[in-house]
């Protein structure tokens with residue numbers, strides 16, 4: 171990771187950084203770069219926001235027909251039990 | 252998935268399981284509303300056909316009900332549910348023989364930069380390989396961005412266009428909220444592979460948002 175201080179390399183390490191799987195020494199170098207680089211700070215923030223926004227897809231619900239079919243299955247199970 | 256690190260079932264989980272055993276319909280539909288959409292999304296990453304994916308989800312719920320008596324609370328209810336779902340999805344994918352080939356399909360997309368190299372200053376110039384110009388800030392506030400329907404549509408579309416393995420990983424990690432080790436286990440991939448797939452997937456979704464928000468590049 172000799173070139174770890176270039177933005178072009180930093181952007182490829184962001185997931186490792188966010189995941190917390192980066193060795194301590196690399197992490198320090200990564201954070202040192204961030205302190206001086208607006209572009210990478212913005213990129214990191216946007217990756218974090220992307221994760222948060224993707225997580226909000228769970229708020230969607232299933233189709234009413236599918237929900238009704240599952241409720242039927244539940245009633246069948248109850249009767250059988 | 253290691254039950255030891257899952258933290259196990261919460262008090263809520265145990266109450267829900269007891270209610271289900273008692274045949275409480277409200278408890279069941281609440282659980283369906285909570286996880287149904289994510290389950291369908293996961294199933295759809297294993298089988299191409301929407302109707303088949305719905306069947307897989309139904310199978311998983313029936314599987315959950317059938318195994319309630321064996322639920323000991325060593326894993327959370329959600330982990331238990333998605334474990335059953337993944338087993339159903341895998342079995343169905345195998346049977347359909349149209350299973351979305353996992354690594355073979357995606358090999359071509361596991362290398363190379365995730366950000367267009369043209370965004371960085373070229374070699375030989377001062378500050379080579381640093382941003383030519385910083386990524387544009389996104390419009391509105393984070394809260395406004397999160398609430399916009401179009402934002403979700405954009406992400407849904409971007410995820411749908413990902414290669415299968417990347418789609419499976421980002422769905423399980425960022426939509427369902429499973430831990431890395433659970434995903435490695437479920438998909439039978441290494442830590443490193445999981446992280447590479449996740450990285451590439453997230454970078455593409457971020458890029459889609461950037462384009463949607465009218466960012467540069």
Ligand SMILES: [Zn+2]
Nearest residue numbers: 177180207210
């Ligand atoms: Zn930088």
